Amino acid sequence: MGLLLPWSGSALQARPDFVLLVIIFWLIRAPHLCNVGTAWFVGLFVDLATGGVFGQYALAYTVTAYFAVNYQRRLVLFNNMQQAFYVFLLLMISQLTLLLLKLFGGAEIFGWQYFIPSFTGILLWQIAVLFGLKTGGRTRGV
Amino acid sequence: MMHGFNHKFEQQQAPAFFARGPSPFARLVFFSALSLALMATDSRLQYLIVLRQNLVAILHPLQLVANLPSQVYRDINTYFSTHHYLLAENKRLQLKTLEQSILLQGLNTLTLENENLRELLKANKSLTQNSILGEIMYVGRDPFTRKVIVNRGENHQVQIGEAVVDATGVIGQVTRIYPLSSEVTLITDKSLAIPIQIERNGLRAIAFGHGRDNTLDLPYLPTNVDIKQGDKLVTSGIDGIYPAGLAVATVSHIEITPDSPFARIICVPTGGVEHHRQVLLVSIPKPEILPKEVLSDLTSKKTSALPAAPEKVISDPAAPNKVNQPHAQ
Numbered sequence: 001m002g003l004l005l006p007w008s009g010s011a012l013q014a015r016p017d018f019v020l021l022v023i024i025f026w027l028i029r030a031p032h033l034c035n036v037g038t039a040w041f042v043g044l045f046v047d048l049a050t051g052g053v054f055g056q057y058a059l060a061y062t063v064t065a066y067f068a069v070n071y072q073r074r075l076v077l078f079n080n081m082q083q084a085f086y087v088f089l090l091l092m093i094s095q096l097t098l099l100l101l102k103l104f105g106g107a108e109i110f111g112w113q114y115f116i117p118s119f120t121g122i123l124l125w126q127i128a129v130l131f132g133l134k135t136g137g138r139t140r141g142v
Numbered sequence: 143m144m145h146g147f148n149h150k151f152e153q154q155q156a157p158a159f160f161a162r163g164p165s166p167f168a169r170l171v172f173f174s175a176l177s178l179a180l181m182a183t184d185s186r187l188q189y190l191i192v193l194r195q196n197l198v199a200i201l202h203p204l205q206l207v208a209n210l211p212s213q214v215y216r217d218i219n220t221y222f223s224t225h226h227y228l229l230a231e232n233k234r235l236q237l238k239t240l241e242q243s244i245l246l247q248g249l250n251t252l253t254l255e256n257e258n259l260r261e262l263l264k265a266n267k268s269l270t271q272n273s274i275l276g277e278i279m280y281v282g283r284d285p286f287t288r289k290v291i292v293n294r295g296e297n298h299q300v301q302i303g304e305a306v307v308d309a310t311g312v313i314g315q316v317t318r319i320y321p322l323s324s325e326v327t328l329i330t331d332k333s334l335a336i337p338i339q340i341e342r343n344g345l346r347a348i349a350f351g352h353g354r355d356n357t358l359d360l361p362y363l364p365t366n367v368d369i370k371q372g373d374k375l376v377t378s379g380i381d382g383i384y385p386a387g388l389a390v391a392t393v394s395h396i397e398i399t400p401d402s403p404f405a406r407i408i409c410v411p412t413g414g415v416e417h418h419r420q421v422l423l424v425s426i427p428k429p430e431i432l433p434k435e436v437l438s439d440l441t442s443k444k445t446s447a448l449p450a451a452p453e454k455v456i457s458d459p460a461a462p463n464k465v466n467q468p469h470a471q
């Protein structure tokens with residue numbers, strides 16, 4: 001739903017990828033419910049909402065979900081900081097895939113600001129963890 | 143029975159606890175292929191347009207709900223605007239009305255005079271434009287493109303290719319229509335070109351969106367071109383999309399480098415591309431309005447003076463290059 005909020009101006013540039021964060025959370029938490037296919041389907045929905053070419057976000061989310069699922073069993077054993085770092089990498093993977101696809105489509109690179117959403121995303125992740133969202137990291141440690 | 147059961151167990155390579163259907167890698171390959179196929183279909187073929195329209199129509203109520211908080215905030219803001227502010231605004235608006243009514247009187251006489259002259263020349267009546275008032279719902283979410291979504295769509299007789307203007311100038315063009323909303327590509331988008339004319343000397347050129355920041359480029363103009371900082375660019379109206387004479391941009395920066403045959407000209411759009419909410423969707427005047435005898439006259443002479451199909455300008459990026467050599471009128 002955060003995706004549909006009317007963002008504008010500089011806030012638009014810093015907006016974290018809410019949808020992807022939610023998917024990553026569920027991929028880590030409940031891989032039997034949420035898998036690569038789910039990520040693909042949600043990506044399609046994002047494509048629709050952004051009005052871009054069908055399949056771009058879908059592919060980016062699929063690749064990200066693959067990496068998340070592949071290391072899911074290790075991921076739940078990580079502590080919070082390690083987990084946050086890994087989630088950050090996942091966000092970057094999604095953004096890089098998307099950038100690559102857009103460049104093939106003839107878009108221009110517009111500088112490092114493009115990667116701000118990854119940083120705000122991981123910030124949001126940390127805030128969510130602080131407020132008691134259980135991502136597996138702490139519960140295993142105790 | 144028991145034997146068959148055991149046999150089944152031996153066939154499994156991993157314990158049942160870990161078996162979760164196809165491996166992640168297989169899924170990755172499958173879904174990647176699927177999305178690549180979708181991308182190719184969507185960008186090269188036109189099959190998915192109807193599907194997209196319907197799906198966006200389903201998303202529309204969700205969008206309205208998401209817009210609600212900011213809408214409520216704006217409503218509260220206007221409700222609590224002070225008495226003093228309203229009085230000041232009222233006074234300002236009255237002054238503006240007065241100014242404009244004086245201008246309008248002049249315009250009325252001019253219109254009459256123009257009509258008389260046209261009748262004398264037996265020219266066809268100037269084409270009337272229909273327009274629809276719309277409001278910007280939200281800014282497009284794709285950071286690579288410059289788009290806004292307007293709350294008027296197919297159900298309100300919006301058509302693809304309509305020009306979108308606000309009180310100060312051209313904003314963009316309708317590039318996609320959905321049942322209840324439509325997508326407007328701003329003139330600052332990289333893929334949008336707009337035929338313009340310099341107000342001062344009538345020089346024609348084509349302005350392209352810069353894409354990265356809120357500016358327009360005027361490429362393919364030679365270094366000795368007669369253009370100055372502060373020159374106003376207006377629509378030339380030769381494309382059949384934008385009505386002639388609408389303000390587009392102001393020249394802000396001219397850079398002439400000795401190693402390039404072209405001048406680098408940067409313009410700032412006049413229209414409130416980033417800050418207005420209300421916009422006007424101006425529909426394309428239909429070429430059929432031309433009287434039949436004029437049309438037959440044109441075809442017999444085999445001239446190619448008919449305005450090009452409006453879609454051509456949007457979909458064919460090579461088209462502007464054919465007319466990129468500007469010439470003074």
